[in-house]
Amino acid sequence: xxxxxxxxxxxxxxxxxxxxxxxVQKGCPRNKTCRVVKDCATPRACxxxxxxxxxxxxxxxxxxxxxxxxxxxxEGRSWADxxxxxxxxxPDTTYCNTELQDTYSTCCRSDPDNPVKNGTCPAxxxxxxxxxxxxxxxxxxxxxxxxxxxxxxxxxxxTPLNNVCQTKTCPENSYCLTPEMNPCTSxxxxxxxxxxVPCGPVCYIQCPNGFVKDPKGCPxxxxxxxxxx
Numbered sequence: 013x014x015x016x017x018x019x020x021x022x023x024x025x026x027x028x029x030x031x032x033x034x035x036v037q038k039g040c041p042r043n044k045t046c047r048v049v050k051d052c053a054t055p056r057a058c059x060x061x062x063x064x065x066x067x068x069x070x071x072x073x074x075x076x077x078x079x080x081x082x083x084x085x086x087e088g089r090s091w092a093d094x095x096x097x098x099x100x101x102x103p104d105t106t107y108c109n110t111e112l113q114d115t116y117s118t119c120c121r122s123d124p125d126n127p128v129k130n131g132t133c134p135a136x137x138x139x140x141x142x143x144x145x146x147x148x149x150x151x152x153x154x155x156x157x158x159x160x161x162x163x164x165x166x167x168x169x170x171t172p173l174n175n176v177c178q179t180k181t182c183p184e185n186s187y188c189l190t191p192e193m194n195p196c197t198s199x200x201x202x203x204x205x206x207x208x209v210p211c212g213p214v215c216y217i218q219c220p221n222g223f224v225k226d227p228k229g230c231p232x233x234x235x236x237x238x239x240x241x
Contacts, residue, residue: 030078031080032048032121034048034060034061034062035047035048035062038063038064041064043066045066047063047081048060048061048062048063049062050094050103052085059103060083060103069090069091069092071092073093073109073112073115073118076111076120077109077120077121078120078123078154078155079120079122079124079153080120082118082120083102083106083118083120093116094118095116095118096117096145098144101145102119103119105122106119106121107119107122107146107148108145110145110147117145122148122153123153126150128151129172130157130174130175131157131159131172131173132172132174132191132192133159133161133162134161134170136161136162136163137163137164138165140164144164145166146168147168147169148168148169153169154169157171157172158170158172159172173205176188177189180208182209185210185230186209186210186230187208187209187211187228187229187230188206188207188209189204189205189206189208190205211229214231214232214233220235220238221235221237221238222236223235
């Protein structure tokens with residue numbers, strides 16, 4: 013129990029939460045706590061609404077969400093953190109937070125600003141279909157510099173590949189290898205991200221205005237036109 017309380021305290025310290033937009037609109041009085049709850053017509057048709065609660069849940073994964081607090085749902089006559097998993101999806105505009113999965117996973121509100129962090133998502137490493145649950149919806153749902161990336165059958169927070177090519181200049185007739193490019197120019201010659209890769213051979217033709225360049229910045233066998241439009 014002590015370990016669990018410590019984990020929750022760490023999460024509270026790390027989280028840089030913004031207030032949920034629904035609670036901002038609700039404007040609860042100071043003697044009440046605003047919490048966003050699931051309002052379900054059926055188990056799989058739920059919307060969200062804000063309530064001003066006099067007695068919010070005593071036990072809650074407070075602090076794990078980047079925006080607001082865990083979404084609540086009715087358990088009997090009281091409110092409790094909503095549970096989520098492969099058979100219990102979260103409502104729209106929320107995701108399944110699994111940071112304290114040793115106890116249970118809970119639905120959190122996605123960052124409404126939909127920020128885009130620097131870097132590129134790494135290649136997927138998953139090929140299983142056992143736990144297909146989105147644990148983020150956008151980069152704002154991830155801590156620190158992590159990005160929300162497609163990883164197999166679901167989205168999750170992953171450490172990005174930094175694109176060093178954004179600040180690197182390669183010599184003429186070469187290009188900077190970015191994470192999404194093929195690293196190998198032949199069966200035996202491969203490069204790593206950030207390397208300056210030589211362009212392939214160019215046709216032996218003369219172009220007074222130079223060659224048209226491909227998306228990598230390498231010259232092609234097409235001459236630049238002198239026609240003006």
